[in-house]
Amino acid sequence: MPGDTPSPGSGAVACVRDLVKNFKGAEKPALDGVSLEIPTGRVTGLVGPDGAGKTTLIRILAGLMAPDKGSVSVLGGAPGKDMEHVGYMPQRFGLYEDLTVQQNLDLYADMRALPADEREATFSRLLEFTDLARFRDRLAGALSGGMKQKLGLACALVKTPRLLLLDEPGVGVDPISRRELWAMVQELITDGLGVLWSTAYLDEAEKCDSVYLLSEGELLFSGDPAELTCSVEDRVVRLTGFEKRRRKVLTQMLDREGVIDGTIQGRSVRLLLKTPDELKGESGFEIAPAQPRFEDGFIERLGGGPKGTSALAEAYRNIEAGDGPAIEAKGLTRRFGDFTAAHDVSFSVPYGSIFGLLGPNGAGKSTTFKMLCGLLTPTEGSGAVAGHDLRSSGGRARAALGYMAQKFSLYGELSVAQNLNFFAGAYGLEGRDARHAVERVTEIFELGDRLKATAGTLPLGFKQRLALAAAVLHEPPVLFLDEPTSGVDPVTRREFWMHINGLVEKGVAVLVTTHFMEEAEYCDAITLIYRSEQIASGTPDELKSQAADMADLDDPTMEDTFIAMIEASDAQRPQEDGRAESEAA
Amino acid sequence: MSGALKAMIVKEFWELLRDPKARITLVLPPLIQLLIFSFAVTLQVENVAIGVLDRSSGTASTELIQRIAGAETFDEVRRLGSAEELRRAIDRQEVLAALVIEQDFDSRIARDETATVGVVLDGRRSNAAQIVGGYLTRIAADTGLELRPASTPPPQNAIAINWFNPNLEYIWFNMPSLLVVIVSVSCLSVTAQTVAREREMGTFDQLMVSPLTVPQILIGKMVPPFFVGLFNGSVYLVVAPLVFGVPFTGSIPWFYVGLTIYLVSLVGLGMFVSALSTTQQQAFLGSFVATIPVILLSGFASPLENMPDWLRAITYINPARYFMEISIGQFLKAMPAADMLPLLWPLVVIGFVTIAVSGWLFRARME
Numbered sequence: 001m002p003g004d005t006p007s008p009g010s011g012a013v014a015c016v017r018d019l020v021k022n023f024k025g026a027e028k029p030a031l032d033g034v035s036l037e038i039p040t041g042r043v044t045g046l047v048g049p050d051g052a053g054k055t056t057l058i059r060i061l062a063g064l065m066a067p068d069k070g071s072v073s074v075l076g077g078a079p080g081k082d083m084e085h086v087g088y089m090p091q092r093f094g095l096y097e098d099l100t101v102q103q104n105l106d107l108y109a110d111m112r113a114l115p116a117d118e119r120e121a122t123f124s125r126l127l128e129f130t131d132l133a134r135f136r137d138r139l140a141g142a143l144s145g146g147m148k149q150k151l152g153l154a155c156a157l158v159k160t161p162r163l164l165l166l167d168e169p170g171v172g173v174d175p176i177s178r179r180e181l182w183a184m185v186q187e188l189i190t191d192g193l194g195v196l197w198s199t200a201y202l203d204e205a206e207k208c209d210s211v212y213l214l215s216e217g218e219l220l221f222s223g224d225p226a227e228l229t230c231s232v233e234d235r236v237v238r239l240t241g242f243e244k245r246r247r248k249v250l251t252q253m254l255d256r257e258g259v260i261d262g263t264i265q266g267r268s269v270r271l272l273l274k275t276p277d278e279l280k281g282e283s284g285f286e287i288a289p290a291q292p293r294f295e296d297g298f299i300e301r302l303g304g305g306p307k308g309t310s311a312l313a314e315a316y317r318n319i320e321a322g323d324g325p326a327i328e329a330k331g332l333t334r335r336f337g338d339f340t341a342a343h344d345v346s347f348s349v350p351y352g353s354i355f356g357l358l359g360p361n362g363a364g365k366s367t368t369f370k371m372l373c374g375l376l377t378p379t380e381g382s383g384a385v386a387g388h389d390l391r392s393s394g395g396r397a398r399a400a401l402g403y404m405a406q407k408f409s410l411y412g413e414l415s416v417a418q419n420l421n422f423f424a425g426a427y428g429l430e431g432r433d434a435r436h437a438v439e440r441v442t443e444i445f446e447l448g449d450r451l452k453a454t455a456g457t458l459p460l461g462f463k464q465r466l467a468l469a470a471a472v473l474h475e476p477p478v479l480f481l482d483e484p485t486s487g488v489d490p491v492t493r494r495e496f497w498m499h500i501n502g503l504v505e506k507g508v509a510v511l512v513t514t515h516f517m518e519e520a521e522y523c524d525a526i527t528l529i530y531r532s533e534q535i536a537s538g539t540p541d542e543l544k545s546q547a548a549d550m551a552d553l554d555d556p557t558m559e560d561t562f563i564a565m566i567e568a569s570d571a572q573r574p575q576e577d578g579r580a581e582s583e584a585a
Numbered sequence: 586m587s588g589a590l591k592a593m594i595v596k597e598f599w600e601l602l603r604d605p606k607a608r609i610t611l612v613l614p615p616l617i618q619l620l621i622f623s624f625a626v627t628l629q630v631e632n633v634a635i636g637v638l639d640r641s642s643g644t645a646s647t648e649l650i651q652r653i654a655g656a657e658t659f660d661e662v663r664r665l666g667s668a669e670e671l672r673r674a675i676d677r678q679e680v681l682a683a684l685v686i687e688q689d690f691d692s693r694i695a696r697d698e699t700a701t702v703g704v705v706l707d708g709r710r711s712n713a714a715q716i717v718g719g720y721l722t723r724i725a726a727d728t729g730l731e732l733r734p735a736s737t738p739p740p741q742n743a744i745a746i747n748w749f750n751p752n753l754e755y756i757w758f759n760m761p762s763l764l765v766v767i768v769s770v771s772c773l774s775v776t777a778q779t780v781a782r783e784r785e786m787g788t789f790d791q792l793m794v795s796p797l798t799v800p801q802i803l804i805g806k807m808v809p810p811f812f813v814g815l816f817n818g819s820v821y822l823v824v825a826p827l828v829f830g831v832p833f834t835g836s837i838p839w840f841y842v843g844l845t846i847y848l849v850s851l852v853g854l855g856m857f858v859s860a861l862s863t864t865q866q867q868a869f870l871g872s873f874v875a876t877i878p879v880i881l882l883s884g885f886a887s888p889l890e891n892m893p894d895w896l897r898a899i900t901y902i903n904p905a906r907y908f909m910e911i912s913i914g915q916f917l918k919a920m921p922a923a924d925m926l927p928l929l930w931p932l933v934v935i936g937f938v939t940i941a942v943s944g945w946l947f948r949a950r951m952e
Contacts, residue, residue: 405790
């Protein structure tokens, strides 16, 4: 390895200097001159959107990959040498899904050569710690997302490590399980252990003792997360009391030079300003300081969010609101054998609004979503999209909706242009109409240079754009979004929601499922699904105030609200065995 | 054709041509099989070693042995000293067959009696042994005729004439059969991947929420493998006569009628495998599992007449069985249209059933 072995500071268990790693065929290096130190006794956060280089860095630390340039020291030696004292929890493939919880633990104990006489004590300690003791004989593949991550953590801990590498333990896990995982890792922290926690969730970053913020392979920030948050202090404000629609206000505000970033939070609009005095003396709204967040600092480092007016929405047709609602669910129920995945779900979404389906993994929100877009046939009840009943005129209902899935689900082997042409044709656009539609989205989403590129090799932000472009080619009156922005960087997410907000102003109705509490804030109405039932519905502000009463919270965030409501629902059924049981079903 | 269907077909072609894995399944198997089957698989018996245990050592026996040594088939005639030596030579596979000439062979011929020759064949290589046995009988009969021209003709004086393939050229039989094998393998493997790939890549839901109907999706997915099969079949139709000298005696339009209907039933079968599989790996294994019986029960490797009744009954649902007959018939027998019809309607039925079932499965597997 080139360069000298870096000498870590006192108490550091791992240390890298000026790492560079290139992958064949990639536009940019995965890591470009990154330095990092993992001290003991605290949680070091490795933060960044998907594709930032987090996994690459962790794999280098685990000795699974060699860097092109730079130096690495783990526990005072080369990486991969002293694996006995390194616990590593990979993002995927960490568990053997066809083995039971106990067999997984046994296997890891064998691999780590844990002496037989220590095993029983270690296992019962870990199972108690992760609350998995009841599930010893269950197959790992049958566990819920949150429980899998806990088991992964337990497996990484069979032999007490000095360095614990956690690659996105919170990914695909609902907010409650994420909080539990975080609390577990906090409990582990001792003077002898250093933890690296990687995450794409910026709110997790705030809780770390120190963070390294990566974006496209570059280190944007390192240090105490509060430092980044403080840099935007006084410049984050909340606007309330305006007459106009909140989305209009946000759009106008974002178009101003002095506004760096803005989001919707319930009835109010939250802004990041260039100078604290930007809005001084203006009328038409009330202005109050707001709590600065780590994400605000990140967005400023990335050069600010996109401007407010969506070119897509500008060019979009005006949706004529029909008589009925845009989306309607009436008593939707779906059973798989004995198991009821969704029970009696009803709501309606008017044109020009966003409706959110929220809930933990496996609670029934995906089932509901799939029934409404025609992927699953309801056992009972009915649904309609743009006035077309899903049973009797499914084809017309499907023609009226645009669909964007959580994971990039366009044709990765096809070029950008081939993807767009296909979706134009699939949605019934022909000849000139198809050509115009493709040209329009190509221009709006700036895909012109990349039309010939293979879709699968695009950078994440462009994939996101392409997916949205394909969904709106035929200018549908209804959009279905399934966790549309999980894992993308906040600027891309802002850009996405800027377009959605613009479309909604044109009359489009949007149904969105999400884990991201920030996305929930954009919704006009939300329904929370838990254990296959709707446990709460209302506007984000209504739900927050309900949660404030329920759990005696002062100004709860959307995530607090989510957790409070689920805990309240569990409290109503005390005779049952906690939520973990249902989560696993 | 509706624009949506056209878009679907174009997309499927692009996917087939842009995916490097799919491209390999397109080109490699037909090429490799053309090489292997046309040069390595031979049903002719050549370069055989034969043993002779001559206990008579007279003029007649010497004459017989010389004639055998002169035949092209046998490149080595090994003299064996004893029955024990004979047993060992067969056992070690040093010789495929051994001739036993008894002591009274010459004296019987001299007395104008019927003389017999014993033949020991290695049953472990039954096919080759049977053919060698046939050669030896003929040589022995010829020799007998010449040694005793005055005597009455031997009871078996039939002269075999092989119709349609007078010289029993194995390649005349192999090429039309190989055409069926290649068409089947390439078409099945391409079809089997199509739906499974979409499921694995996560694009399947995207497709199902579009206004495309299930028949449109199915047809769109079936067209490219259909053309892959058509292309491979056409290549063989050209290569077999031009490169390997196999005569094509039938009608080219009727050949294509047969090929088209066969491909439809085959694509239906592939679609069935594809709709059943959730991952590409399953689809790969599935197409393997489907391909083997399709080929083995087609009459290519072993004659259908030799199969037990229950197995022969199964071959009636194997589309390759019918097309095998069509292909060989069109190449070698100038098969008339009237003979085609009884072979075509089962293919139509098979295609109809498999496509209907896979269409149903296609939807049912989502729920």
